[in-house]
Amino acid sequence: MFSLIAGALRRFNRLAAYLSGAVIIVAAGILVWQVAVRYWLKWPTDWEIELCVMLLIISTFMSAAHTQAERGHVAIDLLDTMLPAGINRLRQRLADVLTFAFCGFVAFNAWEFFHEAWADGKTSPSLWGPKLWIPYLFVALGMTTLTLELALQTLRRKEA
Template sequence: MNNPLWRLFSGTVRGINQAMAYLSASLILVCSLVLVYEVVTRYILNISNDWVIELSIFMLIAATFLAAAHTQRERGHVGIEILDEVMSKRASRIRLLFGDILSMLFCGLVAYLSAVYCHEAWDQGWTTSSTWGPTLIPYFFMSLGMLLLTLQFIVQIVEGLMGKAPELPKHGHATTTSGQGG
């Protein structure tokens, strides 16, 4: 699509989703380090850290939701690969477009509802029941991640309607050294 405003929007969505993928990977790395810290302090130094598991859960929730849009951009979510093999390219494009529209509607609704829930949690000062008792910030990451996922679906839908063929998943297309399908 040659519209500069659209290119700016879709490029921004892609850039943000790429940044969120890096942030998600960093969160998983930090989560791993925090869990190693917990194991060392609990089993070697006999120090109890009741905040570690809760923090790890928060980081994994954030990592999961923030990486969802990037995963969708790569068409890395679970799909029925056999349909790509038995359907024509045109039928596969229509199937993907229909799936993207339904998914966009669902993710938009979840983004909205989780944002409302996040606002309630923040406004009413909800915290966890642990001794650490942090605010329920994972709701923010749920709403942000679902918003980014909704925006990614919008990019895919518009590009699909404008004739840009979606990149179909390349899973399960291994070849042997002789060049014959595996």
């Protein structure tokens, strides 16, 4: 069962990472379009920056679990070489547990924000006024998958 969940999460995270890359390309295209129409056509623009911020939020949170699975986050390698092996394992386990607790806390609160924005119909205060539940959903989903990835990594480390 453990390997089935881990495999499904790995496939989901890989797909989310590829889609996050595509979202960044879309955001870059929107920004280039905005600059071009403002400069050459003198069109006023009001929605492009906010949409790109939302797209980058979506991309960041949806790719976080894949980055964690690949151990692509910033690490302090100096401590690995300086500390004795037993203390280093203890440090890594403590870091895994604290990171899991923090990400779980953020994921829980992100789902609360999503529900509140959905139930109350909250929108951005900008002229464009997109629904806020959309970025909140991706923050909550991304933090949840990151928390699951951390849990699986912690269990794997415990088994090793």
